[in-house]
Amino acid sequence: MLPSELKPEQFSAYPPQAKALVTQNLAVLRELPLSFLPGLLREAIEFDFRFPAERKTLENEIGYLARLSTALRRQWFDEFSTIALSPQLEHFDWVNSPAQFVEQLSSHLWTTHQLDAFRTAATDYADRLRMALPVQPPAVPRLGITVIGQGVESYDAPLFRRLRSHGAYFSRVAPGNGLRILLDVVSTRAKTHSDDYEHWYIDGGDPLEHDPALTCISYGALEPVRAAILRNMHSHIEKPGMGPEMLRTIMAGWRPSDLGIRSSTDAVLDRFQVRLLTEGSGTQIFSTSFTQWAAREALRRAEPSTLFVRFAPRQRQRPMNELLVPGAERPELDPLGSLIDADIGAYYNWLNQQRLPGAEKGAFLAWFEEHSSAVVIGPSVPRGTESHQPTDMRQLLSWIL
Amino acid sequence: MTFLEQSGSQIARTRRQFLRDSAGLAFAASLARSPLARAAAVPINRKVVVVTFGGGARDQETFAPEGQENVPNMLRDLIPRSTFFTQVVNRGILGHYVATASLATGAYETINNFASLPPENPTVFEYYRKDRKRPSSDAWVVAPSNGFNRIGESSHRSYGAGLGARVILPKHLLAAAMSAGHADYEHLLRDNYESPFFTPDLAGNEFELQQLEGLLKLSVDDFKAHARTLSSPDELSVYIARQLMRQAAPSLLWITMHDIDIAHAGTFSLYVDGIRRTDRLCSEIWKAIESQPEYAGRTTMLILPDFGRDADSDPGGNGFQHHRTGDTLSRTTWLIAIGPGIREGVVYDRAVDSVDLVPTIGSVLGFSASQSQGKPIVEIL
Numbered sequence: 001m002l003p004s005e006l007k008p009e010q011f012s013a014y015p016p017q018a019k020a021l022v023t024q025n026l027a028v029l030r031e032l033p034l035s036f037l038p039g040l041l042r043e044a045i046e047f048d049f050r051f052p053a054e055r056k057t058l059e060n061e062i063g064y065l066a067r068l069s070t071a072l073r074r075q076w077f078d079e080f081s082t083i084a085l086s087p088q089l090e091h092f093d094w095v096n097s098p099a100q101f102v103e104q105l106s107s108h109l110w111t112t113h114q115l116d117a118f119r120t121a122a123t124d125y126a127d128r129l130r131m132a133l134p135v136q137p138p139a140v141p142r143l144g145i146t147v148i149g150q151g152v153e154s155y156d157a158p159l160f161r162r163l164r165s166h167g168a169y170f171s172r173v174a175p176g177n178g179l180r181i182l183l184d185v186v187s188t189r190a191k192t193h194s195d196d197y198e199h200w201y202i203d204g205g206d207p208l209e210h211d212p213a214l215t216c217i218s219y220g221a222l223e224p225v226r227a228a229i230l231r232n233m234h235s236h237i238e239k240p241g242m243g244p245e246m247l248r249t250i251m252a253g254w255r256p257s258d259l260g261i262r263s264s265t266d267a268v269l270d271r272f273q274v275r276l277l278t279e280g281s282g283t284q285i286f287s288t289s290f291t292q293w294a295a296r297e298a299l300r301r302a303e304p305s306t307l308f309v310r311f312a313p314r315q316r317q318r319p320m321n322e323l324l325v326p327g328a329e330r331p332e333l334d335p336l337g338s339l340i341d342a343d344i345g346a347y348y349n350w351l352n353q354q355r356l357p358g359a360e361k362g363a364f365l366a367w368f369e370e371h372s373s374a375v376v377i378g379p380s381v382p383r384g385t386e387s388h389q390p391t392d393m394r395q396l397l398s399w400i401l
Numbered sequence: 402m403t404f405l406e407q408s409g410s411q412i413a414r415t416r417r418q419f420l421r422d423s424a425g426l427a428f429a430a431s432l433a434r435s436p437l438a439r440a441a442a443v444p445i446n447r448k449v450v451v452v453t454f455g456g457g458a459r460d461q462e463t464f465a466p467e468g469q470e471n472v473p474n475m476l477r478d479l480i481p482r483s484t485f486f487t488q489v490v491n492r493g494i495l496g497h498y499v500a501t502a503s504l505a506t507g508a509y510e511t512i513n514n515f516a517s518l519p520p521e522n523p524t525v526f527e528y529y530r531k532d533r534k535r536p537s538s539d540a541w542v543v544a545p546s547n548g549f550n551r552i553g554e555s556s557h558r559s560y561g562a563g564l565g566a567r568v569i570l571p572k573h574l575l576a577a578a579m580s581a582g583h584a585d586y587e588h589l590l591r592d593n594y595e596s597p598f599f600t601p602d603l604a605g606n607e608f609e610l611q612q613l614e615g616l617l618k619l620s621v622d623d624f625k626a627h628a629r630t631l632s633s634p635d636e637l638s639v640y641i642a643r644q645l646m647r648q649a650a651p652s653l654l655w656i657t658m659h660d661i662d663i664a665h666a667g668t669f670s671l672y673v674d675g676i677r678r679t680d681r682l683c684s685e686i687w688k689a690i691e692s693q694p695e696y697a698g699r700t701t702m703l704i705l706p707d708f709g710r711d712a713d714s715d716p717g718g719n720g721f722q723h724h725r726t727g728d729t730l731s732r733t734t735w736l737i738a739i740g741p742g743i744r745e746g747v748v749y750d751r752a753v754d755s756v757d758l759v760p761t762i763g764s765v766l767g768f769s770a771s772q773s774q775g776k777p778i779v780e781i782l
Contacts, residue, residue, distance in 0.1 A: 110494040111511045115727045161467060243515035281722060282666035289667030296719060317663070317671055340670035348713070348720055355716055 018047035028066040035083040041098035049271040053303040079121035137358035138305040144353045144364040147310040148342035151335040160375040162347040167377030168385045174392040181393045186308045187211035197302045204291035205312030219287045228259040251278040287314040288341035299352040311342035363400035426746045448652045448700040455497035456662030457706035471676045474684035483739035484747045491708040491755040495724045500707040507759025507773025519551040525759045526566035532768035540566040541651045543642045545659040571641040617644045635660040639682045650695035701740035738781040
């Protein structure tokens with residue numbers, strides 16, 4: 001089936017808000033090329049479970065496409081229209097399974113050497129959209145805080161090497177009460193600007209006591225869900241013919257209720273957490289991978305004003321098949337390896353924060369927990385500088401807030 | 402010039418600068434040498450050892466200033482004695498099995514990366530054995546077990562059955578050698594993150610144990626005892642490769658390593674550990690070549706990753722973790738060529754294609770890779 005043949009009743013299986021969004025804009029969707037539309041529907045079908053920032057982005061995008069003249073719209077999608085698709089893709093049920101279609105499309109693009117052309121088309125489209133839609137900066141300049149190195153007694157090699165050139169490095173930060181000071185700052189922001197999903201706390205272990213105004217997820221609290229996922233994964237892995245792609249497709253279909261999550265008052269966050277564990281690589285077994293991926297996805301999807309991330313030690317490496325078996329034994333930890341993981345995780349958190357609107361006004365702080373090394377980045381912080389004078393956490397914060 | 406070519410040139414210049422700073426190498430434009438003099442230096446009965454590693458390593462973790470601490474052996478021992486190509490572009494599918502198959506056939510394969518399928522185009526081993534009328538004992542592959550068991554022989558009807566390389570899978574060998582209990586060897590049977598899945602039985606334990614005792618002249622007990630001293634699957638592969646070189650001395654030996662691909666689990670520390678181990682193992686392979694009479698002075702070694710990994714700057718990826726975006730950094734890697742007749746300490750930054758590898762080996766070993774999409778890299782012939 002081609003997009004031009006779309007009818008409202010074909011979206012009957014969509015959740016209510018998603019169905020409304022799509023059927024109200026059917027006229028424009030019919031004009032989009034098949035190489036593009038399922039990617040849009042993949043976002044739309046989840047509309048009921050999206051964060052406010054995502055909903056707004058999607059509504060703005062579809063609304064803008066609807067307002068384009070036919071000639072201009074054709075011009076925008078000209079590159080996508082030149083992508084040759086197979087009859088199998090055309091006959092795929094892309095209306096009800098857009099995510100699976102996109103997986104198949106990806107495979108098709110690689111196989112037919114059209115990936116570069118598609119990549120160019122997608123980049124050009126994103127650039128056009130960015131130019132066309134107004135950028136909405138956050139209500140307050142963003143603040144990112146990443147704390148690394150929990151459980152490490154000493155570490156002599158330099159930390160924050162990739163961040164230092166973007167801000168100021170401090171080597172003599174008094175660590176006393178540092179975590180509490182940072183969490184208090186985050187809580188204060190959450191109380192002052194209290195929109196949904198604007199202020200996050202992500203912990204790679206068990207969360208510290210925190211203000212309920214924060215959106216909090218943690219590797220520790222998700223232990224029962226991770227165990228359920230590993231049980232399910234293990235049972236599938238042992239089946240003949242199972243491969244990563246098939247498993248990924250199966251996992252993408254798992255919902256909170258499939259994994260023993262009782263329906264909470266926050267279906268959006270439930271769905272987000274399950275996706276972290278079913279779509280992220282290594283998030284099911286390594287706390288550091290979970291924490292980095294959770295921060296990346298929270299920034300990309302929820303676009304929060306405040307993100308406080310605390311890495312915790314991951315388990316030591318073992319054979320992968322063994323790691324995927326949910327075991328009763330408490331795993332041996334690897335604090336030093338986790339510190340190195342978290343060091344680049346801090347850098348990625350800053351990079352992902354910089355991709356959001358208002359980046360030029362945003363601030364970032366990374367700290368080696370209970371130690372004296374920290375780096376701060378912000379509009380008023382001189383880049384590539386170092387200070388070896390004694391200071392403390394409150395002073396560091398005062399320079400970026 | 403396409404975007405990929407422009408970006409590739411940037412990468413090449415950057416790598417070249419890194420090498421200039423770190424190793425004080427010369428550059429090709431300033432060098433001229435008589436082809437006759439070079440030909441006189443090349444021995445007969447040549448051999449080729451190819452080392453590929455799945456899960457490419459990026460500049461930041463290798464040749465950039467902050468990454469050089471991870472590749473001390475390549476920088477100190479190999480690169481000053483080799484010709485280094487700063488820009489090898491892989492225009493195919495960036496999956497490890499299909500990309501390694503493409504390297505081995507000199508044609509961009511489109512087979513399913515995760516299926517147990519042979520390459521569709523003739524492999525370098527088939528070209529070599531058919532053209533040079535060589536026995537199967539003269540072409541070998543040592544590979545990580547999952548998915549690579551079909552890499553030695555294509556399904557091509559003019560080549561294929563009976564003309565391929567013998568494939569040795571060290572992890573399967575070890576699994577077969579263990580009668581019971583895996584506790585001491587679990588770290589050597591580690592799978593990479595993307596394929597911890599069911600894999601069908603291959604030729605069976607008996608056959609593999611025959612390989613161990615018959616061809617490698619290694620008792621099961623000695624093998625197990627030595628394996629206990631090793632720390633990773635790639636170390637096991639190199640141990641087997643060295644044993645193979647001593648006992649069978651194949652003229653064409655292809656070693657594929659895979660430890661670096663732990664990066665898919667998102668753990669940067671383990672990824673860097675993998676790079677450091679691979680760096681050390683590449684140096685050890687070259688030392689083994691130089692120390693064995695069957696190989697010393699007549700062997701060309703070619704080292705290259707199958708491709709790169711995603712750039713930090715690409716919002717579609719997640720940095721070092723994957724190679725899914727198809728961006729320039731994930732498509733661009735490098736090649737070290739070392740051996741008799743190859744200029745030492747020379748860097749070329751023109752773009753070569755990863756499918757050029759097979760025709761280049763063909764020129765070294767004297768066969769025609771007639772169906773390859775690549776062309777010989779003349780600078781190392």
